[in-house]
Amino acid sequence: MIAYLGRIVHDNDAESKLDDDVSSISKSLDLQGSIENGDVSSLASKDFGGLYSVKPLFLIKPSGAEDISRVVKLASRTSNLTVAARGNGHSINGQAMAEGGLVIDMCSTEKNHFEFLPINGSHYIDVSGGALWEDVLTRCVSRYGYAPRSWTDYLSLTVGGTLSNAGVSGQAFRYGPQTSNVTELEVVTGKGEITVCSETLNSELFFGVLGGLGQFGIITRARIKLQQAPDMVRWIRVVYSEFEEFTRDAEFLVTQKEGESFDYVEGFVFCNNDDPFNGWPSVPLDPGHEFNPTHISQTAGSVLYCLEVAFHYRNSDHPTVDTAVNGLLGRLRFVEGLKSQVDVSYTKFLLRVNRAEEQVKANGTWDGPHPWLNLFVSKSDVVNFDRTVFKTTLKDGVGGPMLIYPLLRSKWDDRTSVVLPEGEIFYIVALLRFVPNGPSVEKSVAQNREIVNWCIKVGLDFKLYLPHYQSKEDWERHFGNRWSRFVERKASFDLMAILAPGQNIFRRDPPNIIISREF
Numbered sequence: 246m247i248a249y250l251g252r253i254v255h256d257n258d259a260e261s262k263l264d265d266d267v268s269s270i271s272k273s274l275d276l277q278g279s280i281e282n283g284d285v286s287s288l289a290s291k292d293f294g295g296l297y298s299v300k301p302l303f304l305i306k307p308s309g310a311e312d313i314s315r316v317v318k319l320a321s322r323t324s325n326l327t328v329a330a331r332g333n334g335h336s337i338n339g340q341a342m343a344e345g346g347l348v349i350d351m352c353s354t355e356k357n358h359f360e361f362l363p364i365n366g367s368h369y370i371d372v373s374g375g376a377l378w379e380d381v382l383t384r385c386v387s388r389y390g391y392a393p394r395s396w397t398d399y400l401s402l403t404v405g406g407t408l409s410n411a412g413v414s415g416q417a418f419r420y421g422p423q424t425s426n427v428t429e430l431e432v433v434t435g436k437g438e439i440t441v442c443s444e445t446l447n448s449e450l451f452f453g454v455l456g457g458l459g460q461f462g463i464i465t466r467a468r469i470k471l472q473q474a475p476d477m478v479r480w481i482r483v484v485y486s487e488f489e490e491f492t493r494d495a496e497f498l499v500t501q502k503e504g505e506s507f508d509y510v511e512g513f514v515f516c517n518n519d520d521p522f523n524g525w526p527s528v529p530l531d532p533g534h535e536f537n538p539t540h541i542s543q544t545a546g547s548v549l550y551c552l553e554v555a556f557h558y559r560n561s562d563h564p565t566v567d568t569a570v571n572g573l574l575g576r577l578r579f580v581e582g583l584k585s586q587v588d589v590s591y592t593k594f595l596l597r598v599n600r601a602e603e604q605v606k607a608n609g610t611w612d613g614p615h616p617w618l619n620l621f622v623s624k625s626d627v628v629n630f631d632r633t634v635f636k637t638t639l640k641d642g643v644g645g646p647m648l649i650y651p652l653l654r655s656k657w658d659d660r661t662s663v664v665l666p667e668g669e670i671f672y673i674v675a676l677l678r679f680v681p682n683g684p685s686v687e688k689s690v691a692q693n694r695e696i697v698n699w700c701i702k703v704g705l706d707f708k709l710y711l712p713h714y715q716s717k718e719d720w721e722r723h724f725g726n727r728w729s730r731f732v733e734r735k736a737s738f739d740l741m742a743i744l745a746p747g748q749n750i751f752r753r754d755p756p757n758i759i760i761s762r763e764f
């Protein structure tokens with residue numbers, strides 16, 4: 246079987262027989278799920294970034310962990326095959342792809358697990374690694390009235406995909422990223438072993454996989470902490486013309502005790518002009534609200550700042566909401582007159598970017614290329630970053646949101662594989678480019694490179710989030726003093742470098758000889 250698979254990889258004449266090959270491989274693997282040819286037009290050769298396209302050998306739609314284990318074991322018996330778990334393919338730089346390898350469509354495992362677990366007075370949900378967060382939300386809230394505590398802004402992402410990175414949104418200042426909100430995982434390692442792990446059981450695998458960029462195992466099940474879901478959310482945006490005042494208020498809010506602040510804190514930079522995508526019109530939360538630029542001082546610069554906050558409440562709390570929210574807003578120094586607010590249900594709030602997706606799809610810009618760049622920048626360097634990058638390089642915008650908001654290092658677990666800047670407060674910066682509304686792809690890619698190179702050159706305390714590097718030296722620099730731990734974890738759980746080749750960190754050498762061993 247393995248010798249046979251090797252022939253397919255290397256013999257071009259064999260291409261025409263791929264359909265037969267698919268069915269015999271499927272039979273030999275005894276999959277509960279299905280297997281398809283890797284085609285350049287198949288979903289496995291594309292991602293949201295739209296910058297890279299590579300042809301896999303096969304796309305596998307497993308029914309669960311057993312199937313995934315068989316696929317990884319099969320790959321381990323060849324000398325060249327790699328395996329990429331594909332969540333929902335929302336990576337930017339081909340991270341979920343495998344050139345000439347086996348791509349596993351995790352979404353086909355989505356329905357395998359969904360179990361609500363009350364344990365010792367706390368509540369958890371067990372879900373498949375391929376579950377979409379939007380389904381976790383709607384099922385948890387509608388059936389049980391509970392919900393995960395930490396989210397991403399957009400929910401058509403998979404549980405395994407975000408846990409392999411971190412999973413960050415406006416709740417992370419309080420509860421940490423999504424990687425701080427799981428207590429148990431089931432993982433298929435690079436050896437094909439199905440292993441349950443937690444803080445106390447196989448802990449090196451547990452912490453390695455969290456933020457591990459898919460390098461140590463494929464997450465097939467995750468146990469996620471829940472909290473009681475609120476009924477409603479008051480969602481508010483206020484505007485600042487000075488970066489120092491914006492950061493002062495954002496940092497004030499994220500360092501208050503629970504119950505003494507908002508439940509969600511984010512922010513973004515926008516252009517001080519009437520551009521429909523990059524400027525003032527991007528601020529109002531409701532089409533009925535107007536952005537009145539006469540409130541902005543004449544001395545304001547090329548960009549302005551919007552603080553976005555949300556306050557959770559139950560319907561029965563309604564009479565006290567105004568007092569609580571106004572009390573908090575009263576402590577902030579935003580530009581008077583530049584406030585937009587709406588009350589929406591909790592699920593509607595969390596699905597806000599999914600709704601925006603529908604609108605953007607309607608105007609055709611969702612499916613184009615997205616040369617996005619995400620960074621974590623230390624508080625100590627964020628003023629410099631604003632001056633050089635936002636006020637100068639990006640003063641005309643990126644054709645989409647330019648997010649910036651503070652996070653607290655103490656809410657992240659140092660034992661995971663995620664790397665962060667030094668210092669307690671750091672900012673996430675996300676340049677969410679939609680090319681038709683901003684610079685061209687070439688210019689966007691060049692700007693991203695310029696920004697990263699500048700950060701390195703001036704010695705900024707920063708890390709890429711959802712990192713993408715080409716060379717071993719860059720990865721070593723990225724991980725810094727955590728590189729040796731990352732390499733040791735790779736040696737323990739995926740010595741043959743089978744998993745997640747699209748991250749371009751470790752390479753399974755191309756084969757000359759295929760091991761001839763029966764599967």
Ligand code: FAD
Pocket residue numbers: 293329330331332333334335336337340341342351374375396397398399401402403404405406407409410411412413414458459460462463464465711745747748
């Ligand atoms: P994929 O892109 O398919 O995979 C990502 C990586 O994880 C690949 O290396 C893949 O091999 C690996 N992988 C996938 N599934 C598994 C698994 N089960 N086990 C092990 N490895 C696996 N991120 C945030 O943190 N916050 C946000 O608010 C946010 N908003 C976003 C909004 C949009 C519109 C988009 C496109 C992305 C956003 N992201 C955000 C980024 C998102 O977290 C990443 O794209 C992430 O990779 C999840 O996407 P995915 O599930 O499609 O995974």
